Amino acid sequence: MSAATAPVQPAGPASGRPPEPPGALRAVAILRRLTRLRRRRAASRWIAPALAALPVLATGLLALTGRWGRDLFDHILEFHLRFLVLFLPALALADAVAEEIEQQTFTFLFTRPAPRWSLPIGKYLASVPSLVGLLSASVAVSFAIALLVPPAGPRELWNELPALGRALAAVVLGVPAVGALALLLGTWFPRHPLVVVLGFFFLVEGVLGSLPLLTVLLALGWHLRNIAQVGALAEPPAATDLPALTTVSLPPLGSAAVLLGVTLLALVGVCWTVRSAEYRAGR
Amino acid sequence: MSRRRAASAAGPSPERQGASPVIVAEGVSCWYGPVMAVNELSVTIGPGITGLLGPNGAGKSTFMKLLVGQLRPARGRLTLFGETVWGHPALLGRVGYAPEHESNYDEITGLEFVAALTELQGFSPEEAGERARAAIARVDLTAAQDRRIGEYSKGMRQRIKLAQAMAHEPAVLILDEPLSGCDPLAKNRILGLIRELGAAGTTVLVSSHVLHEIEAMTSEILMMDKGRILAEGNIYEIRDLIDRHPHRIRVVCDRPRALAAALVREEAVTSVQVEAEALVLETRRPDECYPLVPRVARAEGVHIRALTSPDNNLQAVFRYLTEERARRAQGAS
Numbered sequence: 001m002s003a004a005t006a007p008v009q010p011a012g013p014a015s016g017r018p019p020e021p022p023g024a025l026r027a028v029a030i031l032r033r034l035t036r037l038r039r040r041r042a043a044s045r046w047i048a049p050a051l052a053a054l055p056v057l058a059t060g061l062l063a064l065t066g067r068w069g070r071d072l073f074d075h076i077l078e079f080h081l082r083f084l085v086l087f088l089p090a091l092a093l094a095d096a097v098a099e100e101i102e103q104q105t106f107t108f109l110f111t112r113p114a115p116r117w118s119l120p121i122g123k124y125l126a127s128v129p130s131l132v133g134l135l136s137a138s139v140a141v142s143f144a145i146a147l148l149v150p151p152a153g154p155r156e157l158w159n160e161l162p163a164l165g166r167a168l169a170a171v172v173l174g175v176p177a178v179g180a181l182a183l184l185l186g187t188w189f190p191r192h193p194l195v196v197v198l199g200f201f202f203l204v205e206g207v208l209g210s211l212p213l214l215t216v217l218l219a220l221g222w223h224l225r226n227i228a229q230v231g232a233l234a235e236p237p238a239a240t241d242l243p244a245l246t247t248v249s250l251p252p253l254g255s256a257a258v259l260l261g262v263t264l265l266a267l268v269g270v271c272w273t274v275r276s277a278e279y280r281a282g283r
Numbered sequence: 284m285s286r287r288r289a290a291s292a293a294g295p296s297p298e299r300q301g302a303s304p305v306i307v308a309e310g311v312s313c314w315y316g317p318v319m320a321v322n323e324l325s326v327t328i329g330p331g332i333t334g335l336l337g338p339n340g341a342g343k344s345t346f347m348k349l350l351v352g353q354l355r356p357a358r359g360r361l362t363l364f365g366e367t368v369w370g371h372p373a374l375l376g377r378v379g380y381a382p383e384h385e386s387n388y389d390e391i392t393g394l395e396f397v398a399a400l401t402e403l404q405g406f407s408p409e410e411a412g413e414r415a416r417a418a419i420a421r422v423d424l425t426a427a428q429d430r431r432i433g434e435y436s437k438g439m440r441q442r443i444k445l446a447q448a449m450a451h452e453p454a455v456l457i458l459d460e461p462l463s464g465c466d467p468l469a470k471n472r473i474l475g476l477i478r479e480l481g482a483a484g485t486t487v488l489v490s491s492h493v494l495h496e497i498e499a500m501t502s503e504i505l506m507m508d509k510g511r512i513l514a515e516g517n518i519y520e521i522r523d524l525i526d527r528h529p530h531r532i533r534v535v536c537d538r539p540r541a542l543a544a545a546l547v548r549e550e551a552v553t554s555v556q557v558e559a560e561a562l563v564l565e566t567r568r569p570d571e572c573y574p575l576v577p578r579v580a581r582a583e584g585v586h587i588r589a590l591t592s593p594d595n596n597l598q599a600v601f602r603y604l605t606e607e608r609a610r611r612a613q614g615a616s
Contacts, residue, residue, distance in 0.1 A: 018376035018451065019405035027403060034391070034399045041390040041431070103386040108447065111351040112403040113376040276370075278354050280315060 021113035031109070031122025039126065048088050048131065052138040055079050059142040063149040070160050073146040074230045077167050080139055081224040085171060086201050088131055089179035094197040096123040096183055097270075098190035101279050110279075117271035124183055124267070132175045139167050163229075169256070170228040177259040178220055180266035187273050220262065223255035304329055305455060305486040306350065311359035312510075313345055320345040322510035323359070328488060332481035334497030334518070335490040337507035343490040344383055346507070347457050350488070351380045363455060376404055379448035383459040383490075385440050389433030393424055393443045396432060397450050404451040411450075418450035419443070423472050437464035445473060449480065456480060458489040462496050474499050494521075529553065530569040534576055535561040535589040542576075542585045551575060 022030065039045060055076045062072055097120055100106035109119050143164045147157035185200055186193030209219025216222045225231050229252065250258075306328040313321040321342045337343045348354045349361055355369045366374055388396055397415035402408055419428045422442035427435065432443060441464055448456060458477070462470050477500050481487050491497050497504055498518055506514040506521065514521055536542055539562040543555045546564055551571040555564045566572045569592070580587050 018453075021373050021376055022403060022405045030399055030402050034388070034395075037395065038388055038390040104382065104384045105386055105388060107348075107353065107380070107382040107384070108387075108400055109403070110353060111375055111378065111380045112400065113373050113405065114403045115372065280354070 018113075024115050024118055027112075027114035027118035028122045028125065030114075031118050032126045035123045035126035036130075047091065048134055051084060051088060052134045055084070055138055056141045056145065059145045063145055068146060068149050069152050069156060070147070070163060073143050073160070073163065073167075076142045076146065077139065077228060077230050078225070080135065080142075080167070081170060081174070081228060081230065082205075082221055084135055084138070085174045085224055086178055086205060086221060087198075088135065089128070089175050090182040090194065090197045090201065092127040092131060093124060093179045093183045094186040094193040096120055096127075097187045097274065098193040101190050106279055116274045116277075120183055120187060120270045120274055121267065124179060124270075128176050128179050131179070132172055135171045135175060136168050139171055140164065143167070166252070167228045167230075170224045173227065173256055173259040174220065174224045177262045177266075180263045180270070181220070184266040184269045184273075187270050190279075217250070217258070220259065223250075223258050226250060226255040227252045227259075305364060306488070307360075307362045307365075308346075308349075309360045311346075311349060311356045311361050313342075313349055313354055314357050315345075319510050321349065321356075324510065324512060325359075326505060326512055326515065328486065328505075330484055330486045331503065332477060332487040332489060332501035334501050334504040335488055335507060336492065336494065336497055336504050336521075337490070337513075338492055341492075341507040342510035343507055344459050345510075347380070347382075347459050347488070347490065350455075350457055351375065351378055376451070377454040379451065379453035379456045381441075381444040381448040381456075381458045381461055383463070385437060385464070387432045387435075387440060387443070390431060392429050392431055393419060393435070393439075393446070394428040396443060397447045400447045401450040406451065414450045414452075415446070418446040421449070421476060422446045423469075438466050438469040441465050442469060442473065445476070453485070455486045456488070458487065460490055460492075462491065462493075470496075494518075529565050529567060530572075531563055531565050531592060532569065532572055532576065533561055533563050533589075533591050534580075534587060535591075536580065537586045537588070538583075541583055542580055545579045545583045546576065549575060549579065 058079070059072065059076050062076075095102075097106075100109070100119065106119070110116055143160075144157070146152070147160055148154070181200075182197045185197045189196040205219045205221045208215040209222050210216075304327040306326075308324050308326045311321055311324045312319060324342075324346065335343050335346070345354065349356055350363070350368060352368045352370075352372065352375060361368050363374055363378065368374060391399075394412075394415055397418060398408070398411045401411035401414050401418075404411075406414060416425070416428070419425055422445050424439060424442050424446065427439060432440065435443065441461060445458070445461055448458065461473055461477070465473060474496075477487055477489060481501065487501075489497070489500060502518045504514075504516070504518050504521060505512055534542065537560075539557050539560065543557045543562045543564075546552050546562070547555045551566050551568040552575075553565045553567060555562055564572070564576075573590075576590060577587060
């Protein structure tokens with residue numbers, strides 16, 4: 001082997017100093033733009049709008065059969081909060097890092113002087129605002145249909161606006177939390193990330209979240225319904241001989257704090273994981 | 284075969300020995316689970332083009348991934364411009380990397396792809412766009428720059444990868460099998476481009492498992508096998524190694540026994556084995572043997588249907604060098 005001498009700066013056109021590496025926010029913005037561009041052209045771009053349209057259609061159909069008012073809206077909102085707010089962010093973000101590893105496209109991004117975490121965060125910011133907008137629109141239109149069809153009318157709609165506000169708050173806080181959790185799980189388990197995320201939600205939301213125990217506090221769906229005050233949570237706890245554990249209650253603001261905490265912790269976890277991971281796809 | 288320099292033991296060529304290093308690897312090892320992909324690798328690479336040769340699984344791509352900070356050396360030290368690569372993303376501003384795989388963002392256009400990645404190097408959107416267009420023009424893809432990458436052929440994908448690697452004019456360019464899948468025209472274009480970059484002072488490390496591809500770009504090569512550097516130096520020295528190792532030539536003909544009897548008398552032929560419709564001769568002077576066989580066949584009235592060499596590939600040279608090294612190690616112990 002040749003003896004090592006002092007390193008040199010190469011001559012020629014390549015010798016000019018490279019520009020300052022992009023700041024973290026700039027890198028996030030570039031990757032967000034790139035992700036949005038790809039999403040807009042992907043064949044799967046219709047899935048989220050189609051699913052978000054389902055409750056609107058259902059509200060319209062149920063209205064035609066004579067159902068109306070707050071009762072109809074609450075039923076439809078349960079579908080939003082139990083299914084769409086959990087499923088759509090998971091679908092959009094579970095494989096955010098995994099798809100880059102599987103297709104090996106991360107090699108183009110992680111060999112740039114930008115922080116690695118700008119990739120998942122850029123993807124997160126490309127998906128979450130549009131999903132919040134989509135689901136908020138779906139909730140608002142469902143609300144309008146339920147509260148405007150006769151015998152309801154503008155007066156009922158006006159009176160029930162606080163319910164819509166609570167529902168929108170649940171969507172605005174829930175989508176980022178679910179998205180961040182899905183992103184974290186998908187980053188930890190890049191093989192079959194969607195299966196892992198849906199399995200996790202089935203276990204925590206479907207099983208633990210349904211038990212009449214403190215475990216409901218682990219379920220994001222419970223907090224969503226707590227903020228929106230729908231379903232059984234809207235009812236005052238019935239007098240019962242069962243132990244106090246079965247009557248879990250938390251102020252809606254507490255649930256909002258839980259969702260914000262989950263969002264922040266999950267995003268920090270994602271950044272920490274990606275920061276120093278060695279991805280060995282292609283071997 | 285022409286020789287510009289007498290055969291010598293593997294090692295960096297004299298002009299390289301004086302060059303200042305850009306890439307320095309000292310005892311670098313990297314594992315994939317229980318498999319050691321790079322094994323105690325020590326090498327110094329200076330400005331200009333260096334070809335990294337080796338069969339599949341030799342550790343070339345792993346070495347390149349270590350160089351661009353995608354993998355962390357399990358042992359040893361790897362530096363670029365004197366700085367450790369792993370954990371120093373700012374260093375990547377001076378590196379361009381074209382990976383071996385063909386996967387890409389199929390939904391976006393070639394121009395959008397190169398421009399976005401150039402922006403990630405720290406350029407403004409306008410400058411990144413200009414640089415992306417210029418780089419795409421250099422790889423002769425301007426006509427297709429607004430088409431989605433999903434519609435690109437394999438050769439076009441190679442060229443767009445090359446464009447993204449060089450759009451920011453890096454000081455070090457790491458190209459993993461950049462000619463694979465390219466048609467001859469594209470190959471020539473890329474070869475010319477790599478030579479231009481090397482002549483301009485860029486440190487280019489380019490891998491291939493095809494000797495003549497590397498030969499067309501540079502005479503400085505590193506030969507890798509099983510995660511180690513087998514030989515390092517000038518390509519003509521490697522050519523000599525190829526010539527020195529026993530070389531087999533398979534001749535398919537109508538009367539193999541008659542031809543074998545005539546060939547065995549020739550000095551350049553070490554041994555001959557006869558098969559049903561062919562013969563396999565062994566020689567240490569293949570340059571002499573290739574014209575000799577048809578000449579003898581003509582004289583004997585033998586009709587040759589095919590003349591091939593199972594050893595005329597890098598795999599055979601790697602095998603030979605590996606055995607040679609094992610022999611030397613045994614001798615030393």
